[in-house]
Amino acid sequence: MPAPRLPALVLMLAAVGDGAAGLALPHAVLDAARARYACKSFDPSRPVEPAQLRLLADAARAAPSSFNVQPWRCVLVSSVEGRAALARGMLGANGQRVLEAPLVAVFAADLRACGRAARVAALAAAVGAPAAFVSRLPFYVSLFSSGYRLGLLKWPLFVAKRLAMALLGVLRAVPKLSTPETWAFKNAMPAVTHLMLQAAELGLATLPMEGFDEGRVRAALAIPRRYAIPCVVAVGHASERAAAAPRAGRFEFDELFAAETFGAPWVPPPAPLPAA
């Protein structure tokens, strides 16, 4: 019996059509971004459903990374014992949050990205990437990620590479080189972000945490030393208290954006949506 709902639908459609041009722009991502907040306590009685979990994993898996290296793994901890072991590696109130949240996603970033180059080249070849690009991929991955299988030689080589780039940089443009951890974290965070945004759209609450002891978390989950841990994300349903807590604002546009050069203020165009 859907008939009684139709007039309301017609009105909604008419409103969309009638509004300012901007109102017709899709903005579900922005809505999810504004719905997301750092949830400080969870309702332990409400699980994350399997279909929800699958959407979170699908969203994380779709995340971009340099050269498609995907230098991350995510350990999904939901058992009571697993979360209890993990909680002992968390700092302060984060321990309690890990015990309350039905799901904890521990992201591990690969410090030896070279180990993935062959697989990445295969993925590129599978969609018909030019052979020259495929064959150069392992070199590019080494160059940018600084993640070698070289044990103690890794750091002297890193310094030598930086020095060489600094010299070469006088003559021509050279790539920016970061440490293996910086590069791996940079490339793991889009997956973390996708997971949190999809969770927000599903009405799930999340808490990204950096307050943990990496060695203890690694030991609790048997994460090898090849991986560093950028972020631990608790996922679940907000407790009533957390859902009602006020949410911190953001810096003004002129503190975050600039136009054309760093110092020049950017004047934001009118918002097509009301401010959150």
Place this chain on the structure above:
Amino acid sequence: MPAPRLPALVLMLAAVGDGAAGLALPHAVLDAARARYACKSFDPSRPVEPAQLRLLADAARAAPSSFNVQPWRCVLVSSVEGRAALARGMLGANGQRVLEAPLVAVFAADLRACGRAARVAALAAAVGAPAAFVSRLPFYVSLFSSGYRLGLLKWPLFVAKRLAMALLGVLRAVPKLSTPETWAFKNAMPAVTHLMLQAAELGLATLPMEGFDEGRVRAALAIPRRYAIPCVVAVGHASERAAAAPRAGRFEFDELFAAETFGAPWVPPPAPLPAA
């Protein structure tokens, strides 16, 4: 005259109600994540509209960061001269992409996050955060970000802090400490990711690039040395060629996810949506 469309709408609503439970889950974020791809060439004749740009900025601004420090700035470069100057700092084909794309978002990550602590404390106080937390915020920001106003003393202090944490870590859980660049990049990437996802939902193409000369990009945009550059994102409309190019796949679930501990394979629940 909306009448002719109503039966189709009724069918659509009925289909949503009738389908597997998972079909009722919202998934616009996943759709945007799957629509996004690394666009290798742009149509220079099609601009980013002001209302679109505003949604991109709103989405980036809503991004999470540790302690809400928001340690990033985004320089929005759209002038022909600005992009020409920027292009000279890009490597290889990235120079051409910066010339073609109507908008280039250059993200700068703050290596001296302490400089934001007072503002962040004010934002927290404004929403009624406990005074004890507000007063401790600058300490937490220093501890985690390693970003001090100390010039050459910064690095000896960083090493001393790591050593102290390693000793203290024998007795109790201690936080993971990263370099200022690692921490700043980690906290800038959610904003980069929000921008790209909102762009994808708007039908805009993006290309995140790390192939650039940081010194030259910094000089072109007058970005101070306090900031490092994690990512340069070209934004616009895909050229026909780029839109039609095949897109690289992702690793399998068992290469990216684990259940409970790092080594244990995770069996994904059935997908509520067809695979991309």
